[in-house]
Amino acid sequence: MKEKILDVKDLCVNFKTHNGNVQAIRGASFDLYKGETLAIVGESGSGKSVTTKVLMGILAKNGEIASGEALYKGVDLCKLTKKQFVAFRGKEIAMIFQDPMTSLNPTMTIGKQIKEAVLEHTKLKRHDAKLRTLELIELVGITNPEERYRQYPHQLSGGMRQRVVIAIALACEPKILIADEPTTALDVTIQSQILELIKSLQKQIGLSIIFITHDLGVVANMADRVAVMYAGKIIEYGTVEEIFMSPAQPYTWGLLASVPDMANKDIDLYSIPGAPPNLLYPPKGDAFALRSEYALKIDFEEEPPLFKITDTHYAATWLLDERAPKVEMPESLKKRAQAMAKEALAYGSK
Amino acid sequence: MDQNDVILEVSNLKQYFKMNRKFTVKAVDDVSFKVFRGETFGIVGESGSGKSTTGRSLIKLYEPTSGSVKFEGKELTGKMNDETKRLLRTKLQMIFQDPMASLNPRKTVMNIIAQGLDIHKLYNSAGEREEMVYQMLETVGLSREHAHRYPHEFSGGQRQRIGIARALIMSPSFVICDEAISALDVSIQAQVVNLLKKLQNERGLTYIFIAHDLSMVRYISNRIAVMHRGKIVEIGLSDDIYNNPVHPYTRALLSAVPHPNPHVERYRQRTYYDGKDVDYDLGSYHTINGQHMVLATDDEYKSWTAQ
Numbered sequence: 001m002k003e004k005i006l007d008v009k010d011l012c013v014n015f016k017t018h019n020g021n022v023q024a025i026r027g028a029s030f031d032l033y034k035g036e037t038l039a040i041v042g043e044s045g046s047g048k049s050v051t052t053k054v055l056m057g058i059l060a061k062n063g064e065i066a067s068g069e070a071l072y073k074g075v076d077l078c079k080l081t082k083k084q085f086v087a088f089r090g091k092e093i094a095m096i097f098q099d100p101m102t103s104l105n106p107t108m109t110i111g112k113q114i115k116e117a118v119l120e121h122t123k124l125k126r127h128d129a130k131l132r133t134l135e136l137i138e139l140v141g142i143t144n145p146e147e148r149y150r151q152y153p154h155q156l157s158g159g160m161r162q163r164v165v166i167a168i169a170l171a172c173e174p175k176i177l178i179a180d181e182p183t184t185a186l187d188v189t190i191q192s193q194i195l196e197l198i199k200s201l202q203k204q205i206g207l208s209i210i211f212i213t214h215d216l217g218v219v220a221n222m223a224d225r226v227a228v229m230y231a232g233k234i235i236e237y238g239t240v241e242e243i244f245m246s247p248a249q250p251y252t253w254g255l256l257a258s259v260p261d262m263a264n265k266d267i268d269l270y271s272i273p274g275a276p277p278n279l280l281y282p283p284k285g286d287a288f289a290l291r292s293e294y295a296l297k298i299d300f301e302e303e304p305p306l307f308k309i310t311d312t313h314y315a316a317t318w319l320l321d322e323r324a325p326k327v328e329m330p331e332s333l334k335k336r337a338q339a340m341a342k343e344a345l346a347y348g349s350k
Numbered sequence: 351m352d353q354n355d356v357i358l359e360v361s362n363l364k365q366y367f368k369m370n371r372k373f374t375v376k377a378v379d380d381v382s383f384k385v386f387r388g389e390t391f392g393i394v395g396e397s398g399s400g401k402s403t404t405g406r407s408l409i410k411l412y413e414p415t416s417g418s419v420k421f422e423g424k425e426l427t428g429k430m431n432d433e434t435k436r437l438l439r440t441k442l443q444m445i446f447q448d449p450m451a452s453l454n455p456r457k458t459v460m461n462i463i464a465q466g467l468d469i470h471k472l473y474n475s476a477g478e479r480e481e482m483v484y485q486m487l488e489t490v491g492l493s494r495e496h497a498h499r500y501p502h503e504f505s506g507g508q509r510q511r512i513g514i515a516r517a518l519i520m521s522p523s524f525v526i527c528d529e530a531i532s533a534l535d536v537s538i539q540a541q542v543v544n545l546l547k548k549l550q551n552e553r554g555l556t557y558i559f560i561a562h563d564l565s566m567v568r569y570i571s572n573r574i575a576v577m578h579r580g581k582i583v584e585i586g587l588s589d590d591i592y593n594n595p596v597h598p599y600t601r602a603l604l605s606a607v608p609h610p611n612p613h614v615e616r617y618r619q620r621t622y623y624d625g626k627d628v629d630y631d632l633g634s635y636h637t638i639n640g641q642h643m644v645l646a647t648d649d650e651y652k653s654w655t656a657q
Contacts, residue, residue, distance in 0.1 A: 043535045044506070158397075187396035187562060192606040192620060214536050217565070217608030221615040240612040258540035259610050260569035268547065269569070271540035275505065344613030 005208050006032040006055075006176060011068035011078070013050055013232075015060070022279050024050045026232035027068070032176065037202065037209040039219045039240075041255070042229035045276055048212050051229075052178045054078065055210075056095050057085035072176075091121050094174035098181040100161035104153040110164045111137075111149030114171060121172035136167040139204075141197055159190035163197065170201065178210045183218065195221055216259050220244060225312070228252050231277050231287035238313030245337045247329065248307075248315035250292040257333055270332070286318070294319060294327055357524060357556050358385040358408070363417035365400075365407045377403040379580035379630075380417075387523075390550070390557040392571030392588065394564055394603070400580040401560050405526045408558070409444050421524070440470060443517035447529035449509035453501040459512055460497040463487070466520045486515045490545060507538035511545070518549065526558045531566065543570060564607050568592055573641065576600045581630045586642030596644045596654050598623045 013025040025047045032038050040048045053059050055070060055077060070077040072092065080088070097103045105113055115133045118124060124132060130149075137145040140163040153161055162182060169177060179198065183191040195218065202209060211222050219226055220240060227237040228249065236249040247253055257270035274291040277283050283290065289299035298318050307320035319327050328334070365378035378400045385391045393401045407414045410426060419426040421442060424434045446452040453462055463483050466472075473479040484494045490511040501509055510530065517525055527546070531539045543566065549555060561567050567574060568588050575585040576599065584597040595601045602623035609615060633645045638655070646654060 043537060188564065188606040189396055189603060192608070195608075196620075215608070216536065216610040217615075220610050220612040221608045221618075223612075244610070244612050255537060256610075258537045260565050268544050269540040271544055272537045340611045340613065343611060 002033040002036070004031050005034045005072070007071040008051075008055075009069050009071075011051065011054065011070065012066040013047075013054060013059070014064050014066050016062045016064065017280075020280050023282050024063075024232055024279060025054075026279075026282060028229070028232065028234050030227050030234055030237060032208050032210060034175075034208055035202070035206050036224040037211055037222050039211045039213060039223035039226045040229055041212075041214060041216070041219055041226060043214070043276055045279075046229040047232040048229050049180055052095065052180055052210060052212060055093060055176075055178060056089060057082070058089075090117065090169075090174065091172045092174055093176045093178065094169035094172070095178040095180065096162070096165050096169050096182050099185050100158065100165045101153065103165055104161060106153055109150050109152055110156070111151075114164065114167050117168045117171035132171075136171060137164075139170070139201070140164070140167045141193075142167075157190075158186050159193060162186065162190075162194055166194075166197065166201070170205070173205065175208060176210065177207045178212070180212045181214075182211075184213070184215070191218070198222070216256065228255065231282065232279060233287065233316065235288070235317070236315040238309070238315075242310065242313040245340065246309075246313075247333070248309055248313070248320060249288075249317045250294045250319070251288045252315075253329055253333055254291075256336075257330065267332075286316075296324060353386060355387040356384045357387040357422060358558075359418075359420040360384070360404075360408065361418050361420075363404070363407060363419060364415045365403050365412055366415040376580050378407060381577075381580075381582050383575055383582065383585060385524075385556060385558065387556055388550075388554050389572040390559055390570050392567040392574040393558065393560045393577060394562065394567050394574060395577035396562065396603070399577040401577045402528055404577070405444070405528050405558060405560050409442055409526060410438065436470070440466070440520045441523045442526070443520055443522040443524070444526045444528060445510075445513050445517050445530040448533055449506065449513045450501065452513060453509060453516075455501055458498050458500060459483075459487075462501070462512065463497075463516045463519055466516065470520075472520075482519060483515075486519045489518070489549070490515045491541075505538075506534055507541060510534060510538075510542055514542070514545065514549075518553075521553075522555070524556045524558075526560070528560045529562070530559075532561060532563060539566065546570070564604065576603065578625065579630060581645060583630070583645045584643070586638070587640070590639075590642040594638075594642070596638060596642075597646070598628075598654065599625060 009029050011025055011028045015022040015024055028051060042048050054065060057080060065078045068078060111133055114136055115129050118129045118132050134145040134149065137148055142148050142160060142163055183194050186194060201207060213219060223240045225237065226240050226243040227234045230251050236247065236252050243252065247256060254270065254272040258272065260269060272291055277287050285301050286299040286304055289295040296318050304316045304318045306314040306316045308314055318324055361382045363378055363381045367375045367377055369375055381404060393404060395401045406412055408419055414427050417427065422437065424437060426438055460483050463486060464479055467479055467482065473482060483497055487494060487496055492508060492511055531542050534542060550557065559567060559570055571588045573586065574588045574591045575582045576591065578599045584591060584600045591600065592604065595604055602621050605619065605621045630645060633647050633650065635643045636646055636651045637643050
């Protein structure tokens with residue numbers, strides 16, 4: 001059994017707005033093992049970014065952790081004060097964001113920005129800090145570190161900037177890296193370079209990664225395990241193969257089916273009807289029931305618990321209850337899973 | 351799709367931007383293609399390849415440096431007469447990437463959508479104007495109550511629908527979608543793409559679909575042009591481009607797209623291409639089969655097809 005590095009239990013987060021309390025996260029539980037990549041997927045507003053903000057202690061001022069805990073090395077991150085968090089942020093848990101241009105300071109050279117992080121968190125002297133900075137620049141695959149050290153963010157391309165952001169995040173050798181849509185703003189060619197970089201760094205320094213994205217292709221590439229979030233809850237989680245090959249929750253079905261399928265170009269793309277619920281007034285029962293064609297009567301009354309499918313695969317849907325009528329995953333998805341398996345065989349033999 | 355019915359013909363389009371006395375950016379450099387009535391023509395490429403500039407030059411957001419753009423047989427470059435201007439501004443429409451940035455935050459949805467009608471005086475009474483907007487809102491899957499709200503009150507997918515409504519109320523025959531779905535969530539993307547397809551079937555629209563999301567482009571397009579450094583490096587039926595890419599840039603681009611299949615992702619081999627040793631100015635278009643063409647010199651063509 002691998003070592004558990006982070007354990008989030010029943011996390012609830014509310015935001016006070018002048019319209020009332022928005023229940024952004026309504027009891028999310030997940031764990032992260034050492035050296036693995038956990039992908040969190042979901043629509044915008046599902047609470048995936050808020051979850052990571054809790055872990056970084058950068059929740060907006062009107063946000064409040066109503067209940068739950070996030071255990072890291074025996075410390076509950078939810079109970080730390082701002083001051084106490086300083087020791088964790090960067091050093092134990094670091095984060096990279098979607099748009100590198102907005103997370104870098106345009107008036108500082110990139111060398112200085114990386115060195116700032118090094119000086120802040122280590123006891124290195126100036127000169128050593130510079131050497132460490134050059135080392136970091138090289139680590140993230142930027143050539144000519146001496147020259148780049150003196151350049152400003154606007155002189156770099158988008159991919160290079162994201163590399164700099166990664167270098168800053170790695171400056172204090174964190175154990176957990178949270179990547180919030182790190183490649184969404186980048187081109188596909190650059191995206192695959194950055195993903196490869198993150199993967200090789202993970203191997204080199206044994207990072208555990210929480211990867212937030214809505215691109216299922218990226219998930220397939222990066223993740224060991226996947227957690228699907230909807231309306232502030234994790235409604236299904238399992239290994240990446242389990243989620244792609246044998247998903248169990250109707251929302252996950254919808255999500256997978258809305259990815260274009262090359263084999264059937266003439267069929268309309270599946271789109272999930274309706275919109276996510278307003279979390280000012282979260283619905284009773286299963287939050288997805290209103291949009292789901294598989295909803296049972298009980299879905300509107302009681303929230304489904306997480307049912308165990310295998311040791312690693314859990315899903316929150318009443319369809320898995322013994323008393324529920326037997327419902328199988330939609331035909332199109334089944335076909336696609338078969339096609340995937342075939343494709344994989346063809347690839348494996350190459 | 352009728353191959354003889356050309357709705358838009360672009361020949362030798364050049365769009366240069368003079369940065370200073372010594373330096374000129376050749377954003378679009380000698381691009382030619384035809385778009386047939388009723389088809390979807392995809393343009394892909396990474397940022398800086400000139401795909402958006404091409405779209406913007408077609409609709410005359412920029413005045414092209416040289417070359418010709420013929421829409422329904424009328425020349426759009428240079429000075430246009432009033433009739434051509436009217437044709438361009440009604441029958442040719444554009445949907446932009448970021449709906450928040452392209453909708454005026456201080457106007458109601460009603461006034462945003464009706465702006466084109468106002469300018470071209472396409473209604474007789476205020477009542478008729480309202481009715482047209484209401485109908486359009488319903489066509490794109492919004493409701494009449496939405497007409498009196500402001501853009502910030504909508505979600506991303508709804509805003510994009512407003513952008514689509516604004517373009518379609520002029521009853522265009524040709525719509526340029528510049529990264530129209532890139533900013534949306536996967537499930538919302540599917541909704542908008544289905545809507546675009548439905549409207550195409552109902553109204554016989556022609557689309558140019560500019561995007562960097564190659565899987566969506568393949569799904570929606572009949573033909574695709576791959577752009578790199580201001581040139582079309584490969585053009586052809588979308589299946590030809592995806593199943594049998596010839597140009598190394600197209601291959602690199604396709605190999606970079608992640609497949610939503612975890613088994614395949616483990617083994618996926620990337621090919622790389624920086625194109626520094628290829629001078630596109632030397633090449634000419636070689637036909638591979640039918641409509642599939644690639645920009646190459648004779649030697650390059652031989653070595654690329656031999657692989």
